[in-house]
Amino acid sequence: MRGARHDSERYTGGVILSSAGRHWRGLSAELRSHGVGEIPSYVASFTQIAVLIRGASVVLRRSGGIRQRTVGIQGTIGLCPMGVHEDSTYVMHDIDEMLHIYLTPVPFAALAKHTSGDFSAASVRNDAGFHDPLIETIAGEILGELQLETSCGDILIETLADALAVRLLNNYSSLNLNPFPVTRGSRGLDPRRLQRVVEYIRANLAKEITVEELAAAASLSRFHFSRMFKASTGQSPSRFIGQQRLHLAKSLLVAGKSIADVAHICRFSSESNFVRSFRRATGRTPGQYRSLVRDRSVPVSSSS
Incomplete structure (x- = not known):
């Protein structure tokens, strides 16, 4: 996402992990460290959610007419809505790891389309220094996908982007409403x-x-x-698709497809990420799995 890269150019801290090249939809993300110093002013291209992952932080911020001194611990969240001018930000304490999430307008537009409501990223509040268990859970899933790519990461992230947009509109916007109230005992598909x-x-x-x-x-x-x-x-749609693609990968390996080709067919951004994901799911590398099945004549569906 080119816009997300432009937003991130303001940061002086080192990039630890990035979603660049992952083909995510609805949001992009970076795990960064930040040293003491001033972060240049800018106008946010996307709605930004920053979640402190590891360490502590002290940040002075002047943004959209507000002044804040935020003392952060693990899980502390900051919001900067799209279009808001960040006048100045000063990091007073080294930040070990902070997850920066760049939420595009797409989920908000989809909400408006499906509800005929006037839902806009511009209605999200400009705030920092709070905790929200749901946003922290979503951030944890995004971080997990950053750390270990899966074959269903794009649809997982798309679902999380939708959930973030709904949460922000429900709890942190001038609208103060929930476009999709959650009801107990949700019925399934016929x-x-x-x-x-x-x-x-x-x-x-x-x-x-x-x-x-x-x-x-x-x-x-x-x-x-x-x-x-x-x-x-x-199962979530992403987990179901991931399992189906794992079965497909096994079949392709046994059929003689190269590991690089299998990685591409199963929607991985690189062969190395496919190998790591496959090994985590099966306990074996793709090459080891292929050799095991061929040597033992083990059916694809019954091998681990």
């Missing part, structure tokens, strides 16, 4: 809808799959689909 979704996934495993496409297959809003799919299957 068998016909679920079958259509599963068939679509299996027919498109080697292609980009979006939440919007899956929701359309089920004739639902993207903001209701994920919850109903999980109620039906016990």
